[in-house]
Amino acid sequence: MLQKQSTMRYLDPKNNFILKKLFGQHPDLLISLLNALMPLDEGQIIEKVEYLPEDMVIEIPEFNFPTLCARCLDNRNLYFVVQIHMLWTPAFKYRIRFNSSTAHIKQLDKGNKYDSLQPVYALNLVNDIFIENDEDFYHHYSIVNVEKPERKLEGLEFVFIELPKFQPQNMDQKKMAVLWLRFLTEIKDGNHEVDEELFTQDEIRRALEMLNESAFTESELAAYDRYWDAVSKEKTYASEKARMAREEGREEGLEEGIEIGRQEGLEEGIEKGREEGLEEGIE
Template identity: 55%
Template sequence: MARPPMRYLDPKNDLTFKKVFGQHPHLLRSFLNALLPLDEGQVIESLEYLPAELVPVVPLFKHTIVDVRCRDNHGRQFIVEMQMLWTDSFKSRVLFNASKAYVSQLGRGRQYEGLQPVYALSLVDQIFEPASSEFYHHYRFVHSTEPERRLEGLELIFVELPKFRPDNLLAKRMQVLWMRYLTEIRDQTEQIPPELLAQPELEEAVEYLRESAFTRDELAGYDRYWDSISSERTLLAAAIREGQAQGKAEGLAEGLARGKREGLLEQARRMKARGFDAAAISEITGLSDAEIQTL
């Protein structure tokens, strides 16, 4: 009697991502060394996990971000986020969190000279820069006319997963393998690319995705996560479509911009009517407190 095929789960899910990268520092180290824009001699040698950021639970859009935080042997901090739903305010949120992590180092009595860099790596499962063919976006403080001069401290990296192609010649070998791990293994995958299994770290990371290794309750939570993502995307898409429809008569360029804003305002009105606080509404829509108060 033939055995049923071995199936694997998607590594982008909250359950699987944290099982692989939130419980195995050697795998996270390999992943960060491959994905981060580290200069020669800046290789991460060891990691320790830090507590996840304590933020208020937002009933809506509460499952879009998977968060892992750690610090290496040099004191550098790394914030790794798997973002399933893109909004215009997400970059600001990432900058805020990275800045807070950077400033919080002074709370341990250090002088300014002892501050260590903070890297925020955001893996986004949507295309948010349609005008660019690049999947990898690196932001840092540089001189406006002499980019080789820069201020150390914050490094923000955004990766558009849907844009990645394995034949990208600019990507490093391990970067390609880890990106393939994230983009080619999906829910109920049965065949794993042999190139992944040939690399020890990737082979181990693949093993943690075996469906048979999870309990029934864990699999139920895995499915609930995907259901919540689908609901959130549907809600946001409906708000944008509604706003765009209202703006069609006002000219294409101006109408799209105003339409999107009207959609966000209408979404904020509904959230306010349902009892959401101003901070939660602002986080989701990008509207200011003043704008929300006038609704």
């Protein structure tokens, strides 16, 4: 059942400007999101977050979309760092490794020991499909011993959530995860209707209220639109690179085929000449 919101026009929460406004200015919303989506141990709960400066991450010229970075404290009194990225093309997964490694290294002030480094988790919300022919949408990567996966090197872990693949029934036991992912996937730019179930949780209800277009200034809406322009350019650039790679591969394949044909023809001619010469000598 849909709750009609005729007086409200919602903005898309996947827009990086909105994402940072929601989760970069409201720690309780960030805590709720992370507890729902992070691969935490059973009983582990994030209780506190501290926003980290953007200089924790080295800016990459083509990495147009900023990172939200926070230090988390859990109920076991352990600290770790979480980065949140909103990604729109599969190519970004290669840049994430560099970004997260940088956040790990930049914790090390002069004179500090390496064992003072806090683990870094990269939570990547991907509005694209980068693993074809696989129904799984939640991918958790860590550094493990190939022969004994239970032996893990602590320090860097990566989570990729392919939003287009998400289906609520895939996560029956994780209600808040389902609601947050529905929030991210069902709310589109210009929506006037929202499923009333999303209003049942206080954090998500508040996040929905913050998506009301009328709550934003003209300059904020301009920033919102600029982000969509950047996304469009990035996707066009990625599509063009993929097309050029296919063309290059096709040309290389054609040249290779011609060369193989030339070599096979030469070998066949040599062999035929050898056989004819041999037969002539016998006669």
